[in-house]
Amino acid sequence: MVKEKELQQKPPLPPIGQWVPAVALGWLIPGGGHFLLKRTGRGALLLASVTGMFLCGLMMQGAMFHPQQGDMLTTLINTGGWIGDLCSGVLYLLSVCFGYNQPDTAGHVHDYGTKFLVTAGLLNILAMVDAFEIAAGRKD
Amino acid sequence: MPKMNLSHFEAAILFAIFTSVVMGVVTKRTDRDRLHYGFYTFGCFVVALFGLGWLMYFGHG
Numbered sequence: 001m002v003k004e005k006e007l008q009q010k011p012p013l014p015p016i017g018q019w020v021p022a023v024a025l026g027w028l029i030p031g032g033g034h035f036l037l038k039r040t041g042r043g044a045l046l047l048a049s050v051t052g053m054f055l056c057g058l059m060m061q062g063a064m065f066h067p068q069q070g071d072m073l074t075t076l077i078n079t080g081g082w083i084g085d086l087c088s089g090v091l092y093l094l095s096v097c098f099g100y101n102q103p104d105t106a107g108h109v110h111d112y113g114t115k116f117l118v119t120a121g122l123l124n125i126l127a128m129v130d131a132f133e134i135a136a137g138r139k140d
Numbered sequence: 141m142p143k144m145n146l147s148h149f150e151a152a153i154l155f156a157i158f159t160s161v162v163m164g165v166v167t168k169r170t171d172r173d174r175l176h177y178g179f180y181t182f183g184c185f186v187v188a189l190f191g192l193g194w195l196m197y198f199g200h201g
Contacts, residue, residue, distance in 0.1 A: 042165050045161055045165050046165055046166075048161075049158045049159075049161040049162050049165075050158075050162065052158055053155075053158040053159075056144060056154060056158075058141055059141060059142055059143055059144040060144050060146070060151070061143065108151075109144070109145055109146060109151070112146070112155070113144075116151075116155065119155070119158075119159065120158075123159065123162040126162055126163070126166045127162065127166060129166070130165070130166040139169065140169060
């Protein structure tokens with residue numbers, strides 16, 4: 001009974017072709033999904049914010065996470081951090097291609113830098129969800 | 141790549157600015173609400189920053 005109600009309230013998933021290009025472009029280029037959907041102003045703000053945060057993280061010499069096996073907490077932190085880094089899209093790919101490999105060193109600036117790099121990716125996930133909602137017609 | 145050497149306060153304010161912009165853009169439905177929510181989020185960050193700063197100051201003894 002409860003499940004039936006939940007199913008009735010949930011809007012059906014729109015066709016994949018309707019939202020995948022916006023979400024994929026949004027992952028690759030922060031704000032790209034919004035540009036594709038003609039939300040230029042919001043796309044520009046997202047691009048500036050996510051890119052700004054990522055570049056600040058690089059200039060603070062933050063460390064990039066790499067997936068590691070070990071105890072549960074190590075695996076969770078490193079894999080989660082790597083996924084966060086990866087979600088910055090082309091920013092992450094370019095920095096890896098150009099050989100950015102800062103070791104995790106002590107100091108509050110490096111520590112903030114690491115957090116800035118991960119948070120840039122997490123903010124890009126929010127932007128991708130927003131692009132999905134716009135593309136699916138759930139939001140203006 | 142130029143290096144940035146910020147204090148805790150400067151780094152936290154920079155973090156709050158970038159995060160507030162994104163939160164404002166993605167959450168609300170009208171531009172007016174987005175602007176309000178962006179400023180509200182930034183205000184919350186600043187209040188939390190000062191609150192936790194004083195908490196740590198007093199907790200440290």
